[in-house]
Amino acid sequence: MKQYSVLFLPDNKEVKAFEGITIMEAAGLAGVKLENSCGGKGRCGKCMVRIRDRGKNNEQTVDYKKVLACRTKIKSDMDIEVPQVAVSVHRKNQINLFDLGLTMEVNPGIKKACVQISKPSLDYQVSDRERLLEQLNDTKDNVNEVCLEALRMLPDALRKKEHLVTKVLCGDKIIAVEAGDTTNTLCGVAVDLGTTSIVASLLDLNTGKQLSTASATNRQNIYGADVISRITYCMENKGGLEKLHAMVVEVINGLIDELCNINGITSTDIYQVTVVGNTTMTHLFTKLDPSNLALSPFIPVTTRRMVLEARDLGLHAAPHAQVHVLPNIAGFLGSDTVSVVLATGIHRDGGTKLVIDIGTNGEIVLAGRGEIVACSTAAGPAFEGAQIEYGMRAAEGAIEEVIIGEDVEIKTIGGYAARGICGSGLLDAVAGMIAAGIIDASGKIIAPEEASHLPPQLQKRLGKGDGGKYFVLATEEETTIKGPVLITQKDIRELQLAKGAIKAGIQILLADQEIEPGELDKILLAGTFGNYIKKESVITIGLLPSIAPEKIEFVGNAAGMGAQMALISENLRMEADRIAERIRHVELASHKDFHNQFIEALYF
Amino acid sequence: MKQYSVLFLPDNKEVKAFEGITIMEAAGLAGVKLENSCGGKGRCGKCMVRIRDRGKNNEQTVDYKKVLACRTKIKSDMDIEVPQVAVSVHRKNQINLFDLGLTMEVNPGIKKACVQISKPSLDYQVSDRERLLEQLNDTKDNVNEVCLEALRMLPDALRKKEHLVTKVLCGDKIIAVEAGDTTNTLCGVAVDLGTTSIVASLLDLNTGKQLSTASATNRQNIYGADVISRITYCMENKGGLEKLHAMVVEVINGLIDELCNINGITSTDIYQVTVVGNTTMTHLFTKLDPSNLALSPFIPVTTRRMVLEARDLGLHAAPHAQVHVLPNIAGFLGSDTVSVVLATGIHRDGGTKLVIDIGTNGEIVLAGRGEIVACSTAAGPAFEGAQIEYGMRAAEGAIEEVIIGEDVEIKTIGGYAARGICGSGLLDAVAGMIAAGIIDASGKIIAPEEASHLPPQLQKRLGKGDGGKYFVLATEEETTIKGPVLITQKDIRELQLAKGAIKAGIQILLADQEIEPGELDKILLAGTFGNYIKKESVITIGLLPSIAPEKIEFVGNAAGMGAQMALISENLRMEADRIAERIRHVELASHKDFHNQFIEALYF
Structure with a gap:
């Protein structure tokens, strides 16, 4: 097959791409991040780039033209200009459990110690390894093994700073040796591996403090927005699993590089990683065959916590850095749910508590009456802004707040001109539209001729296009995209399906435990979704x-918080193991009441 | 830098080679084996190939011409025809310790067991891993861990043969799972990693039987014939260590592929590997920095047995196959010496025994008086046929036996026309020349005018060329190379240096233990060298x-035998660990008597 040279600007990253792959796929190869919330369907318009055909003789004769990266195939050498506003991985204003006053022991199971090693001589011809261990015995470390990569760096580390070295200890193993005293730098990364978004946090393992957080779109979404389509992709394409695995590792590595860059460290300073995600995502991350998750009886390869090394997965970290992939519960109830329970502590204290983690799937856990039960609903990623006509993830320029009064008032993340709408904005908008009477209880947008009760500014925002009825949320003047930001009838249907599935799931769990809603002590709403939204909007949409x-x-983002907690404490990792074993999975798909509950829950 | 397409025939292996690398190096990249005993100095002529310039348009217009692969740089696309007689990895008539009636326990520390796993259902939604372990608990295996690659193959292995699987157990870990009952196939490879030659043996780990042995030139020799020049290469060239490491792994992989091919197995059937070699070679094999071995006080990174996995090194074997690199003793006394002691058992029974392992270095071990002492001499690879004008390793066409009477009578390996001379042939030739009076006690070849005492046929064989005096061992009519096979004055000097170093080493060890030569119960001569030679020749050269x-x-090849013994028995591996700790290293270079002994020992 033919290969072409593709140059991404302004990053100046070049790749050789086979003829016929999309620009989106080539960007993945080049490590260039493109926004993409519709899953490569050419609908969200977020991946718009400008391309210039380089022609045969490398002469740049053709002008730039705008295309969608996800729908444009590579047929020649080309330069591709990526709009810089599309790249954004920093998040602000995150709720941080550490800030909420939670005190936690810092016992990451990994530590550094600086030691002076004796020098060899003709009278003391002892190997580097033996001299290192002699010192260790002095300090009562029960170390038996010096790992391969530690041995590889040992001679140089010893001789660089006069045999003063810092050893990195993990259990009874020395996993690395560094020249001089580097005890102050000991970092770890906690990863929340979502179907739609991936969030990574860098922590100081000496203090347990979070240093930075970064997030990015899970680029696997070009092979399907939901886990089932990704599993199907693996089953139907030779090398599909390897591809999706490599893709998710690549995104995580990009986030790690970014976090290292911001904090002035190198990736080899990272000595521990925790990962949480749903069962499919953890299978893809560890390159375990997910096929049987999609086929009855929906069997995972493993549900236990996996303790791997960074080098096993090609992660940007010290080669022997421990990677803890937290335990899953069942085929559709993953370590992200375990992590949510760990972070919120609903398994610890008494009382009857419900926690709902809203992501691409909605996971619901109910603790009370001594038992913990949980279920997973295929809520769809509407709450994350995906599968929504003008949806986007919560990045700069996303409409995150909407007030509907005489007219519509919007607030975007970072105060930029609007580029789209994220989950909380969608929720506000729909709640506002319900309150204002723009949509009825069945979820239908009213026709302009039925809108006489509305203030004139709102009336003007109603319209109808090829895709059906819509409501204008941000006018063309308020946006950076070509045209306005709309809420379409289809968007409302997506939201109805999502909320219906979650509400039905809640009701099934409550019934299972014979608990009335009024008996609940607390309902906790988790998810990156949960950061900005208004309680009233949630209540309004029902x-x-x-x-x-x-x-x-x-x-x-309780799942991400749990991953961070597990990163800084071996005890909490073991607690996560116990949580995973304790939770009873309630299968919704086969539950007799689910469909009935679901249909009833669709209405506003 | 420019790259060219280089096609090796008749193997039809193509590589992209940077401009200016030699054909020898390109052959290495392509995995094509070329004979090469002079270390790329353009002297032995063993790497003669025929090349055809492909020109710019891929048209094969130019005729083939003969060149030396080690001295010819690549400057265009080309086809290279490798003479088939140059490739030979099979050895016959090896002395096999197993054939000598040694009975050994077969306890490789790795085992297979076939089990029927229960199938999952909607009522039994248990992960693949848990179901596998439930079965294992039944059979009282104390298994805690299922390794990553075993998990990766698990879903497929379970479902291929109705949940009948064979687990591969190493200690308390499951390192692989295979579909159906494969308990009959469990293989291991023992590698003797010589500076000049590498020998690999395939063993059946169920029975302990050797299945096949293959050997090849250590292709690192293009970067130096001895360990010091290879260490220097690593120190002076960025990426040098990585290159030499990759090279030795590549040769071993070639041997493994060959062994698998002959025996109709795949490399993933290999679940255990043992490796012995001198300290430099084991450092290069494991990619440990050897620099400090060449600098006083000559410190290795480690001397302990290393237990690695095949995937750590890129070896062609099951990814989690255990690779045991046996322990070294000191900077210049490696695991090959430990292995020789293990195989010969001189540390076990009483009596005073001397064992000499002759390879590129000569290692000498003396057991008696309760202590075991050992030294290493830089004998040079003359005994292996390297650094000898017409020297070659013991492969088809090598003169392996020489009788000098009225005329010279030669015998070649496999009965082929002569291509060169191997170690045993050289020893025979020199011993015969001493006995016939062709060389004097100082090692000088007599001049034709002093040769009147010789039979006329022998007189005719004396001559003098640009390189000094020589003796014709095989006439042009007896060889396949262009011209006769000669023994040169320089060859005799090489042999003198080698035997002088070994003899001096022996005398130093005997003096150290206050043992007279006559008190020795036995002298054991080991080495691939030792397979064919005549006792009289050894005695004649002194x-x-x-x-x-x-x-x-x-x-x-006792080192290779020890590696095989360690492969089939965990107890013998632990015995090797104890041997390494027990042997006292006698440093020759700094020994007060060495130089005196050495000079005296040079004379015949």
């Missing part, structure tokens, strides 16, 4: 059973 | 102290 509003709490 | 000839025994 996501939750009727409960006193003061019992509802937003806890932010 | 390699050994004066001792009754019946006390001399040839034990073949």
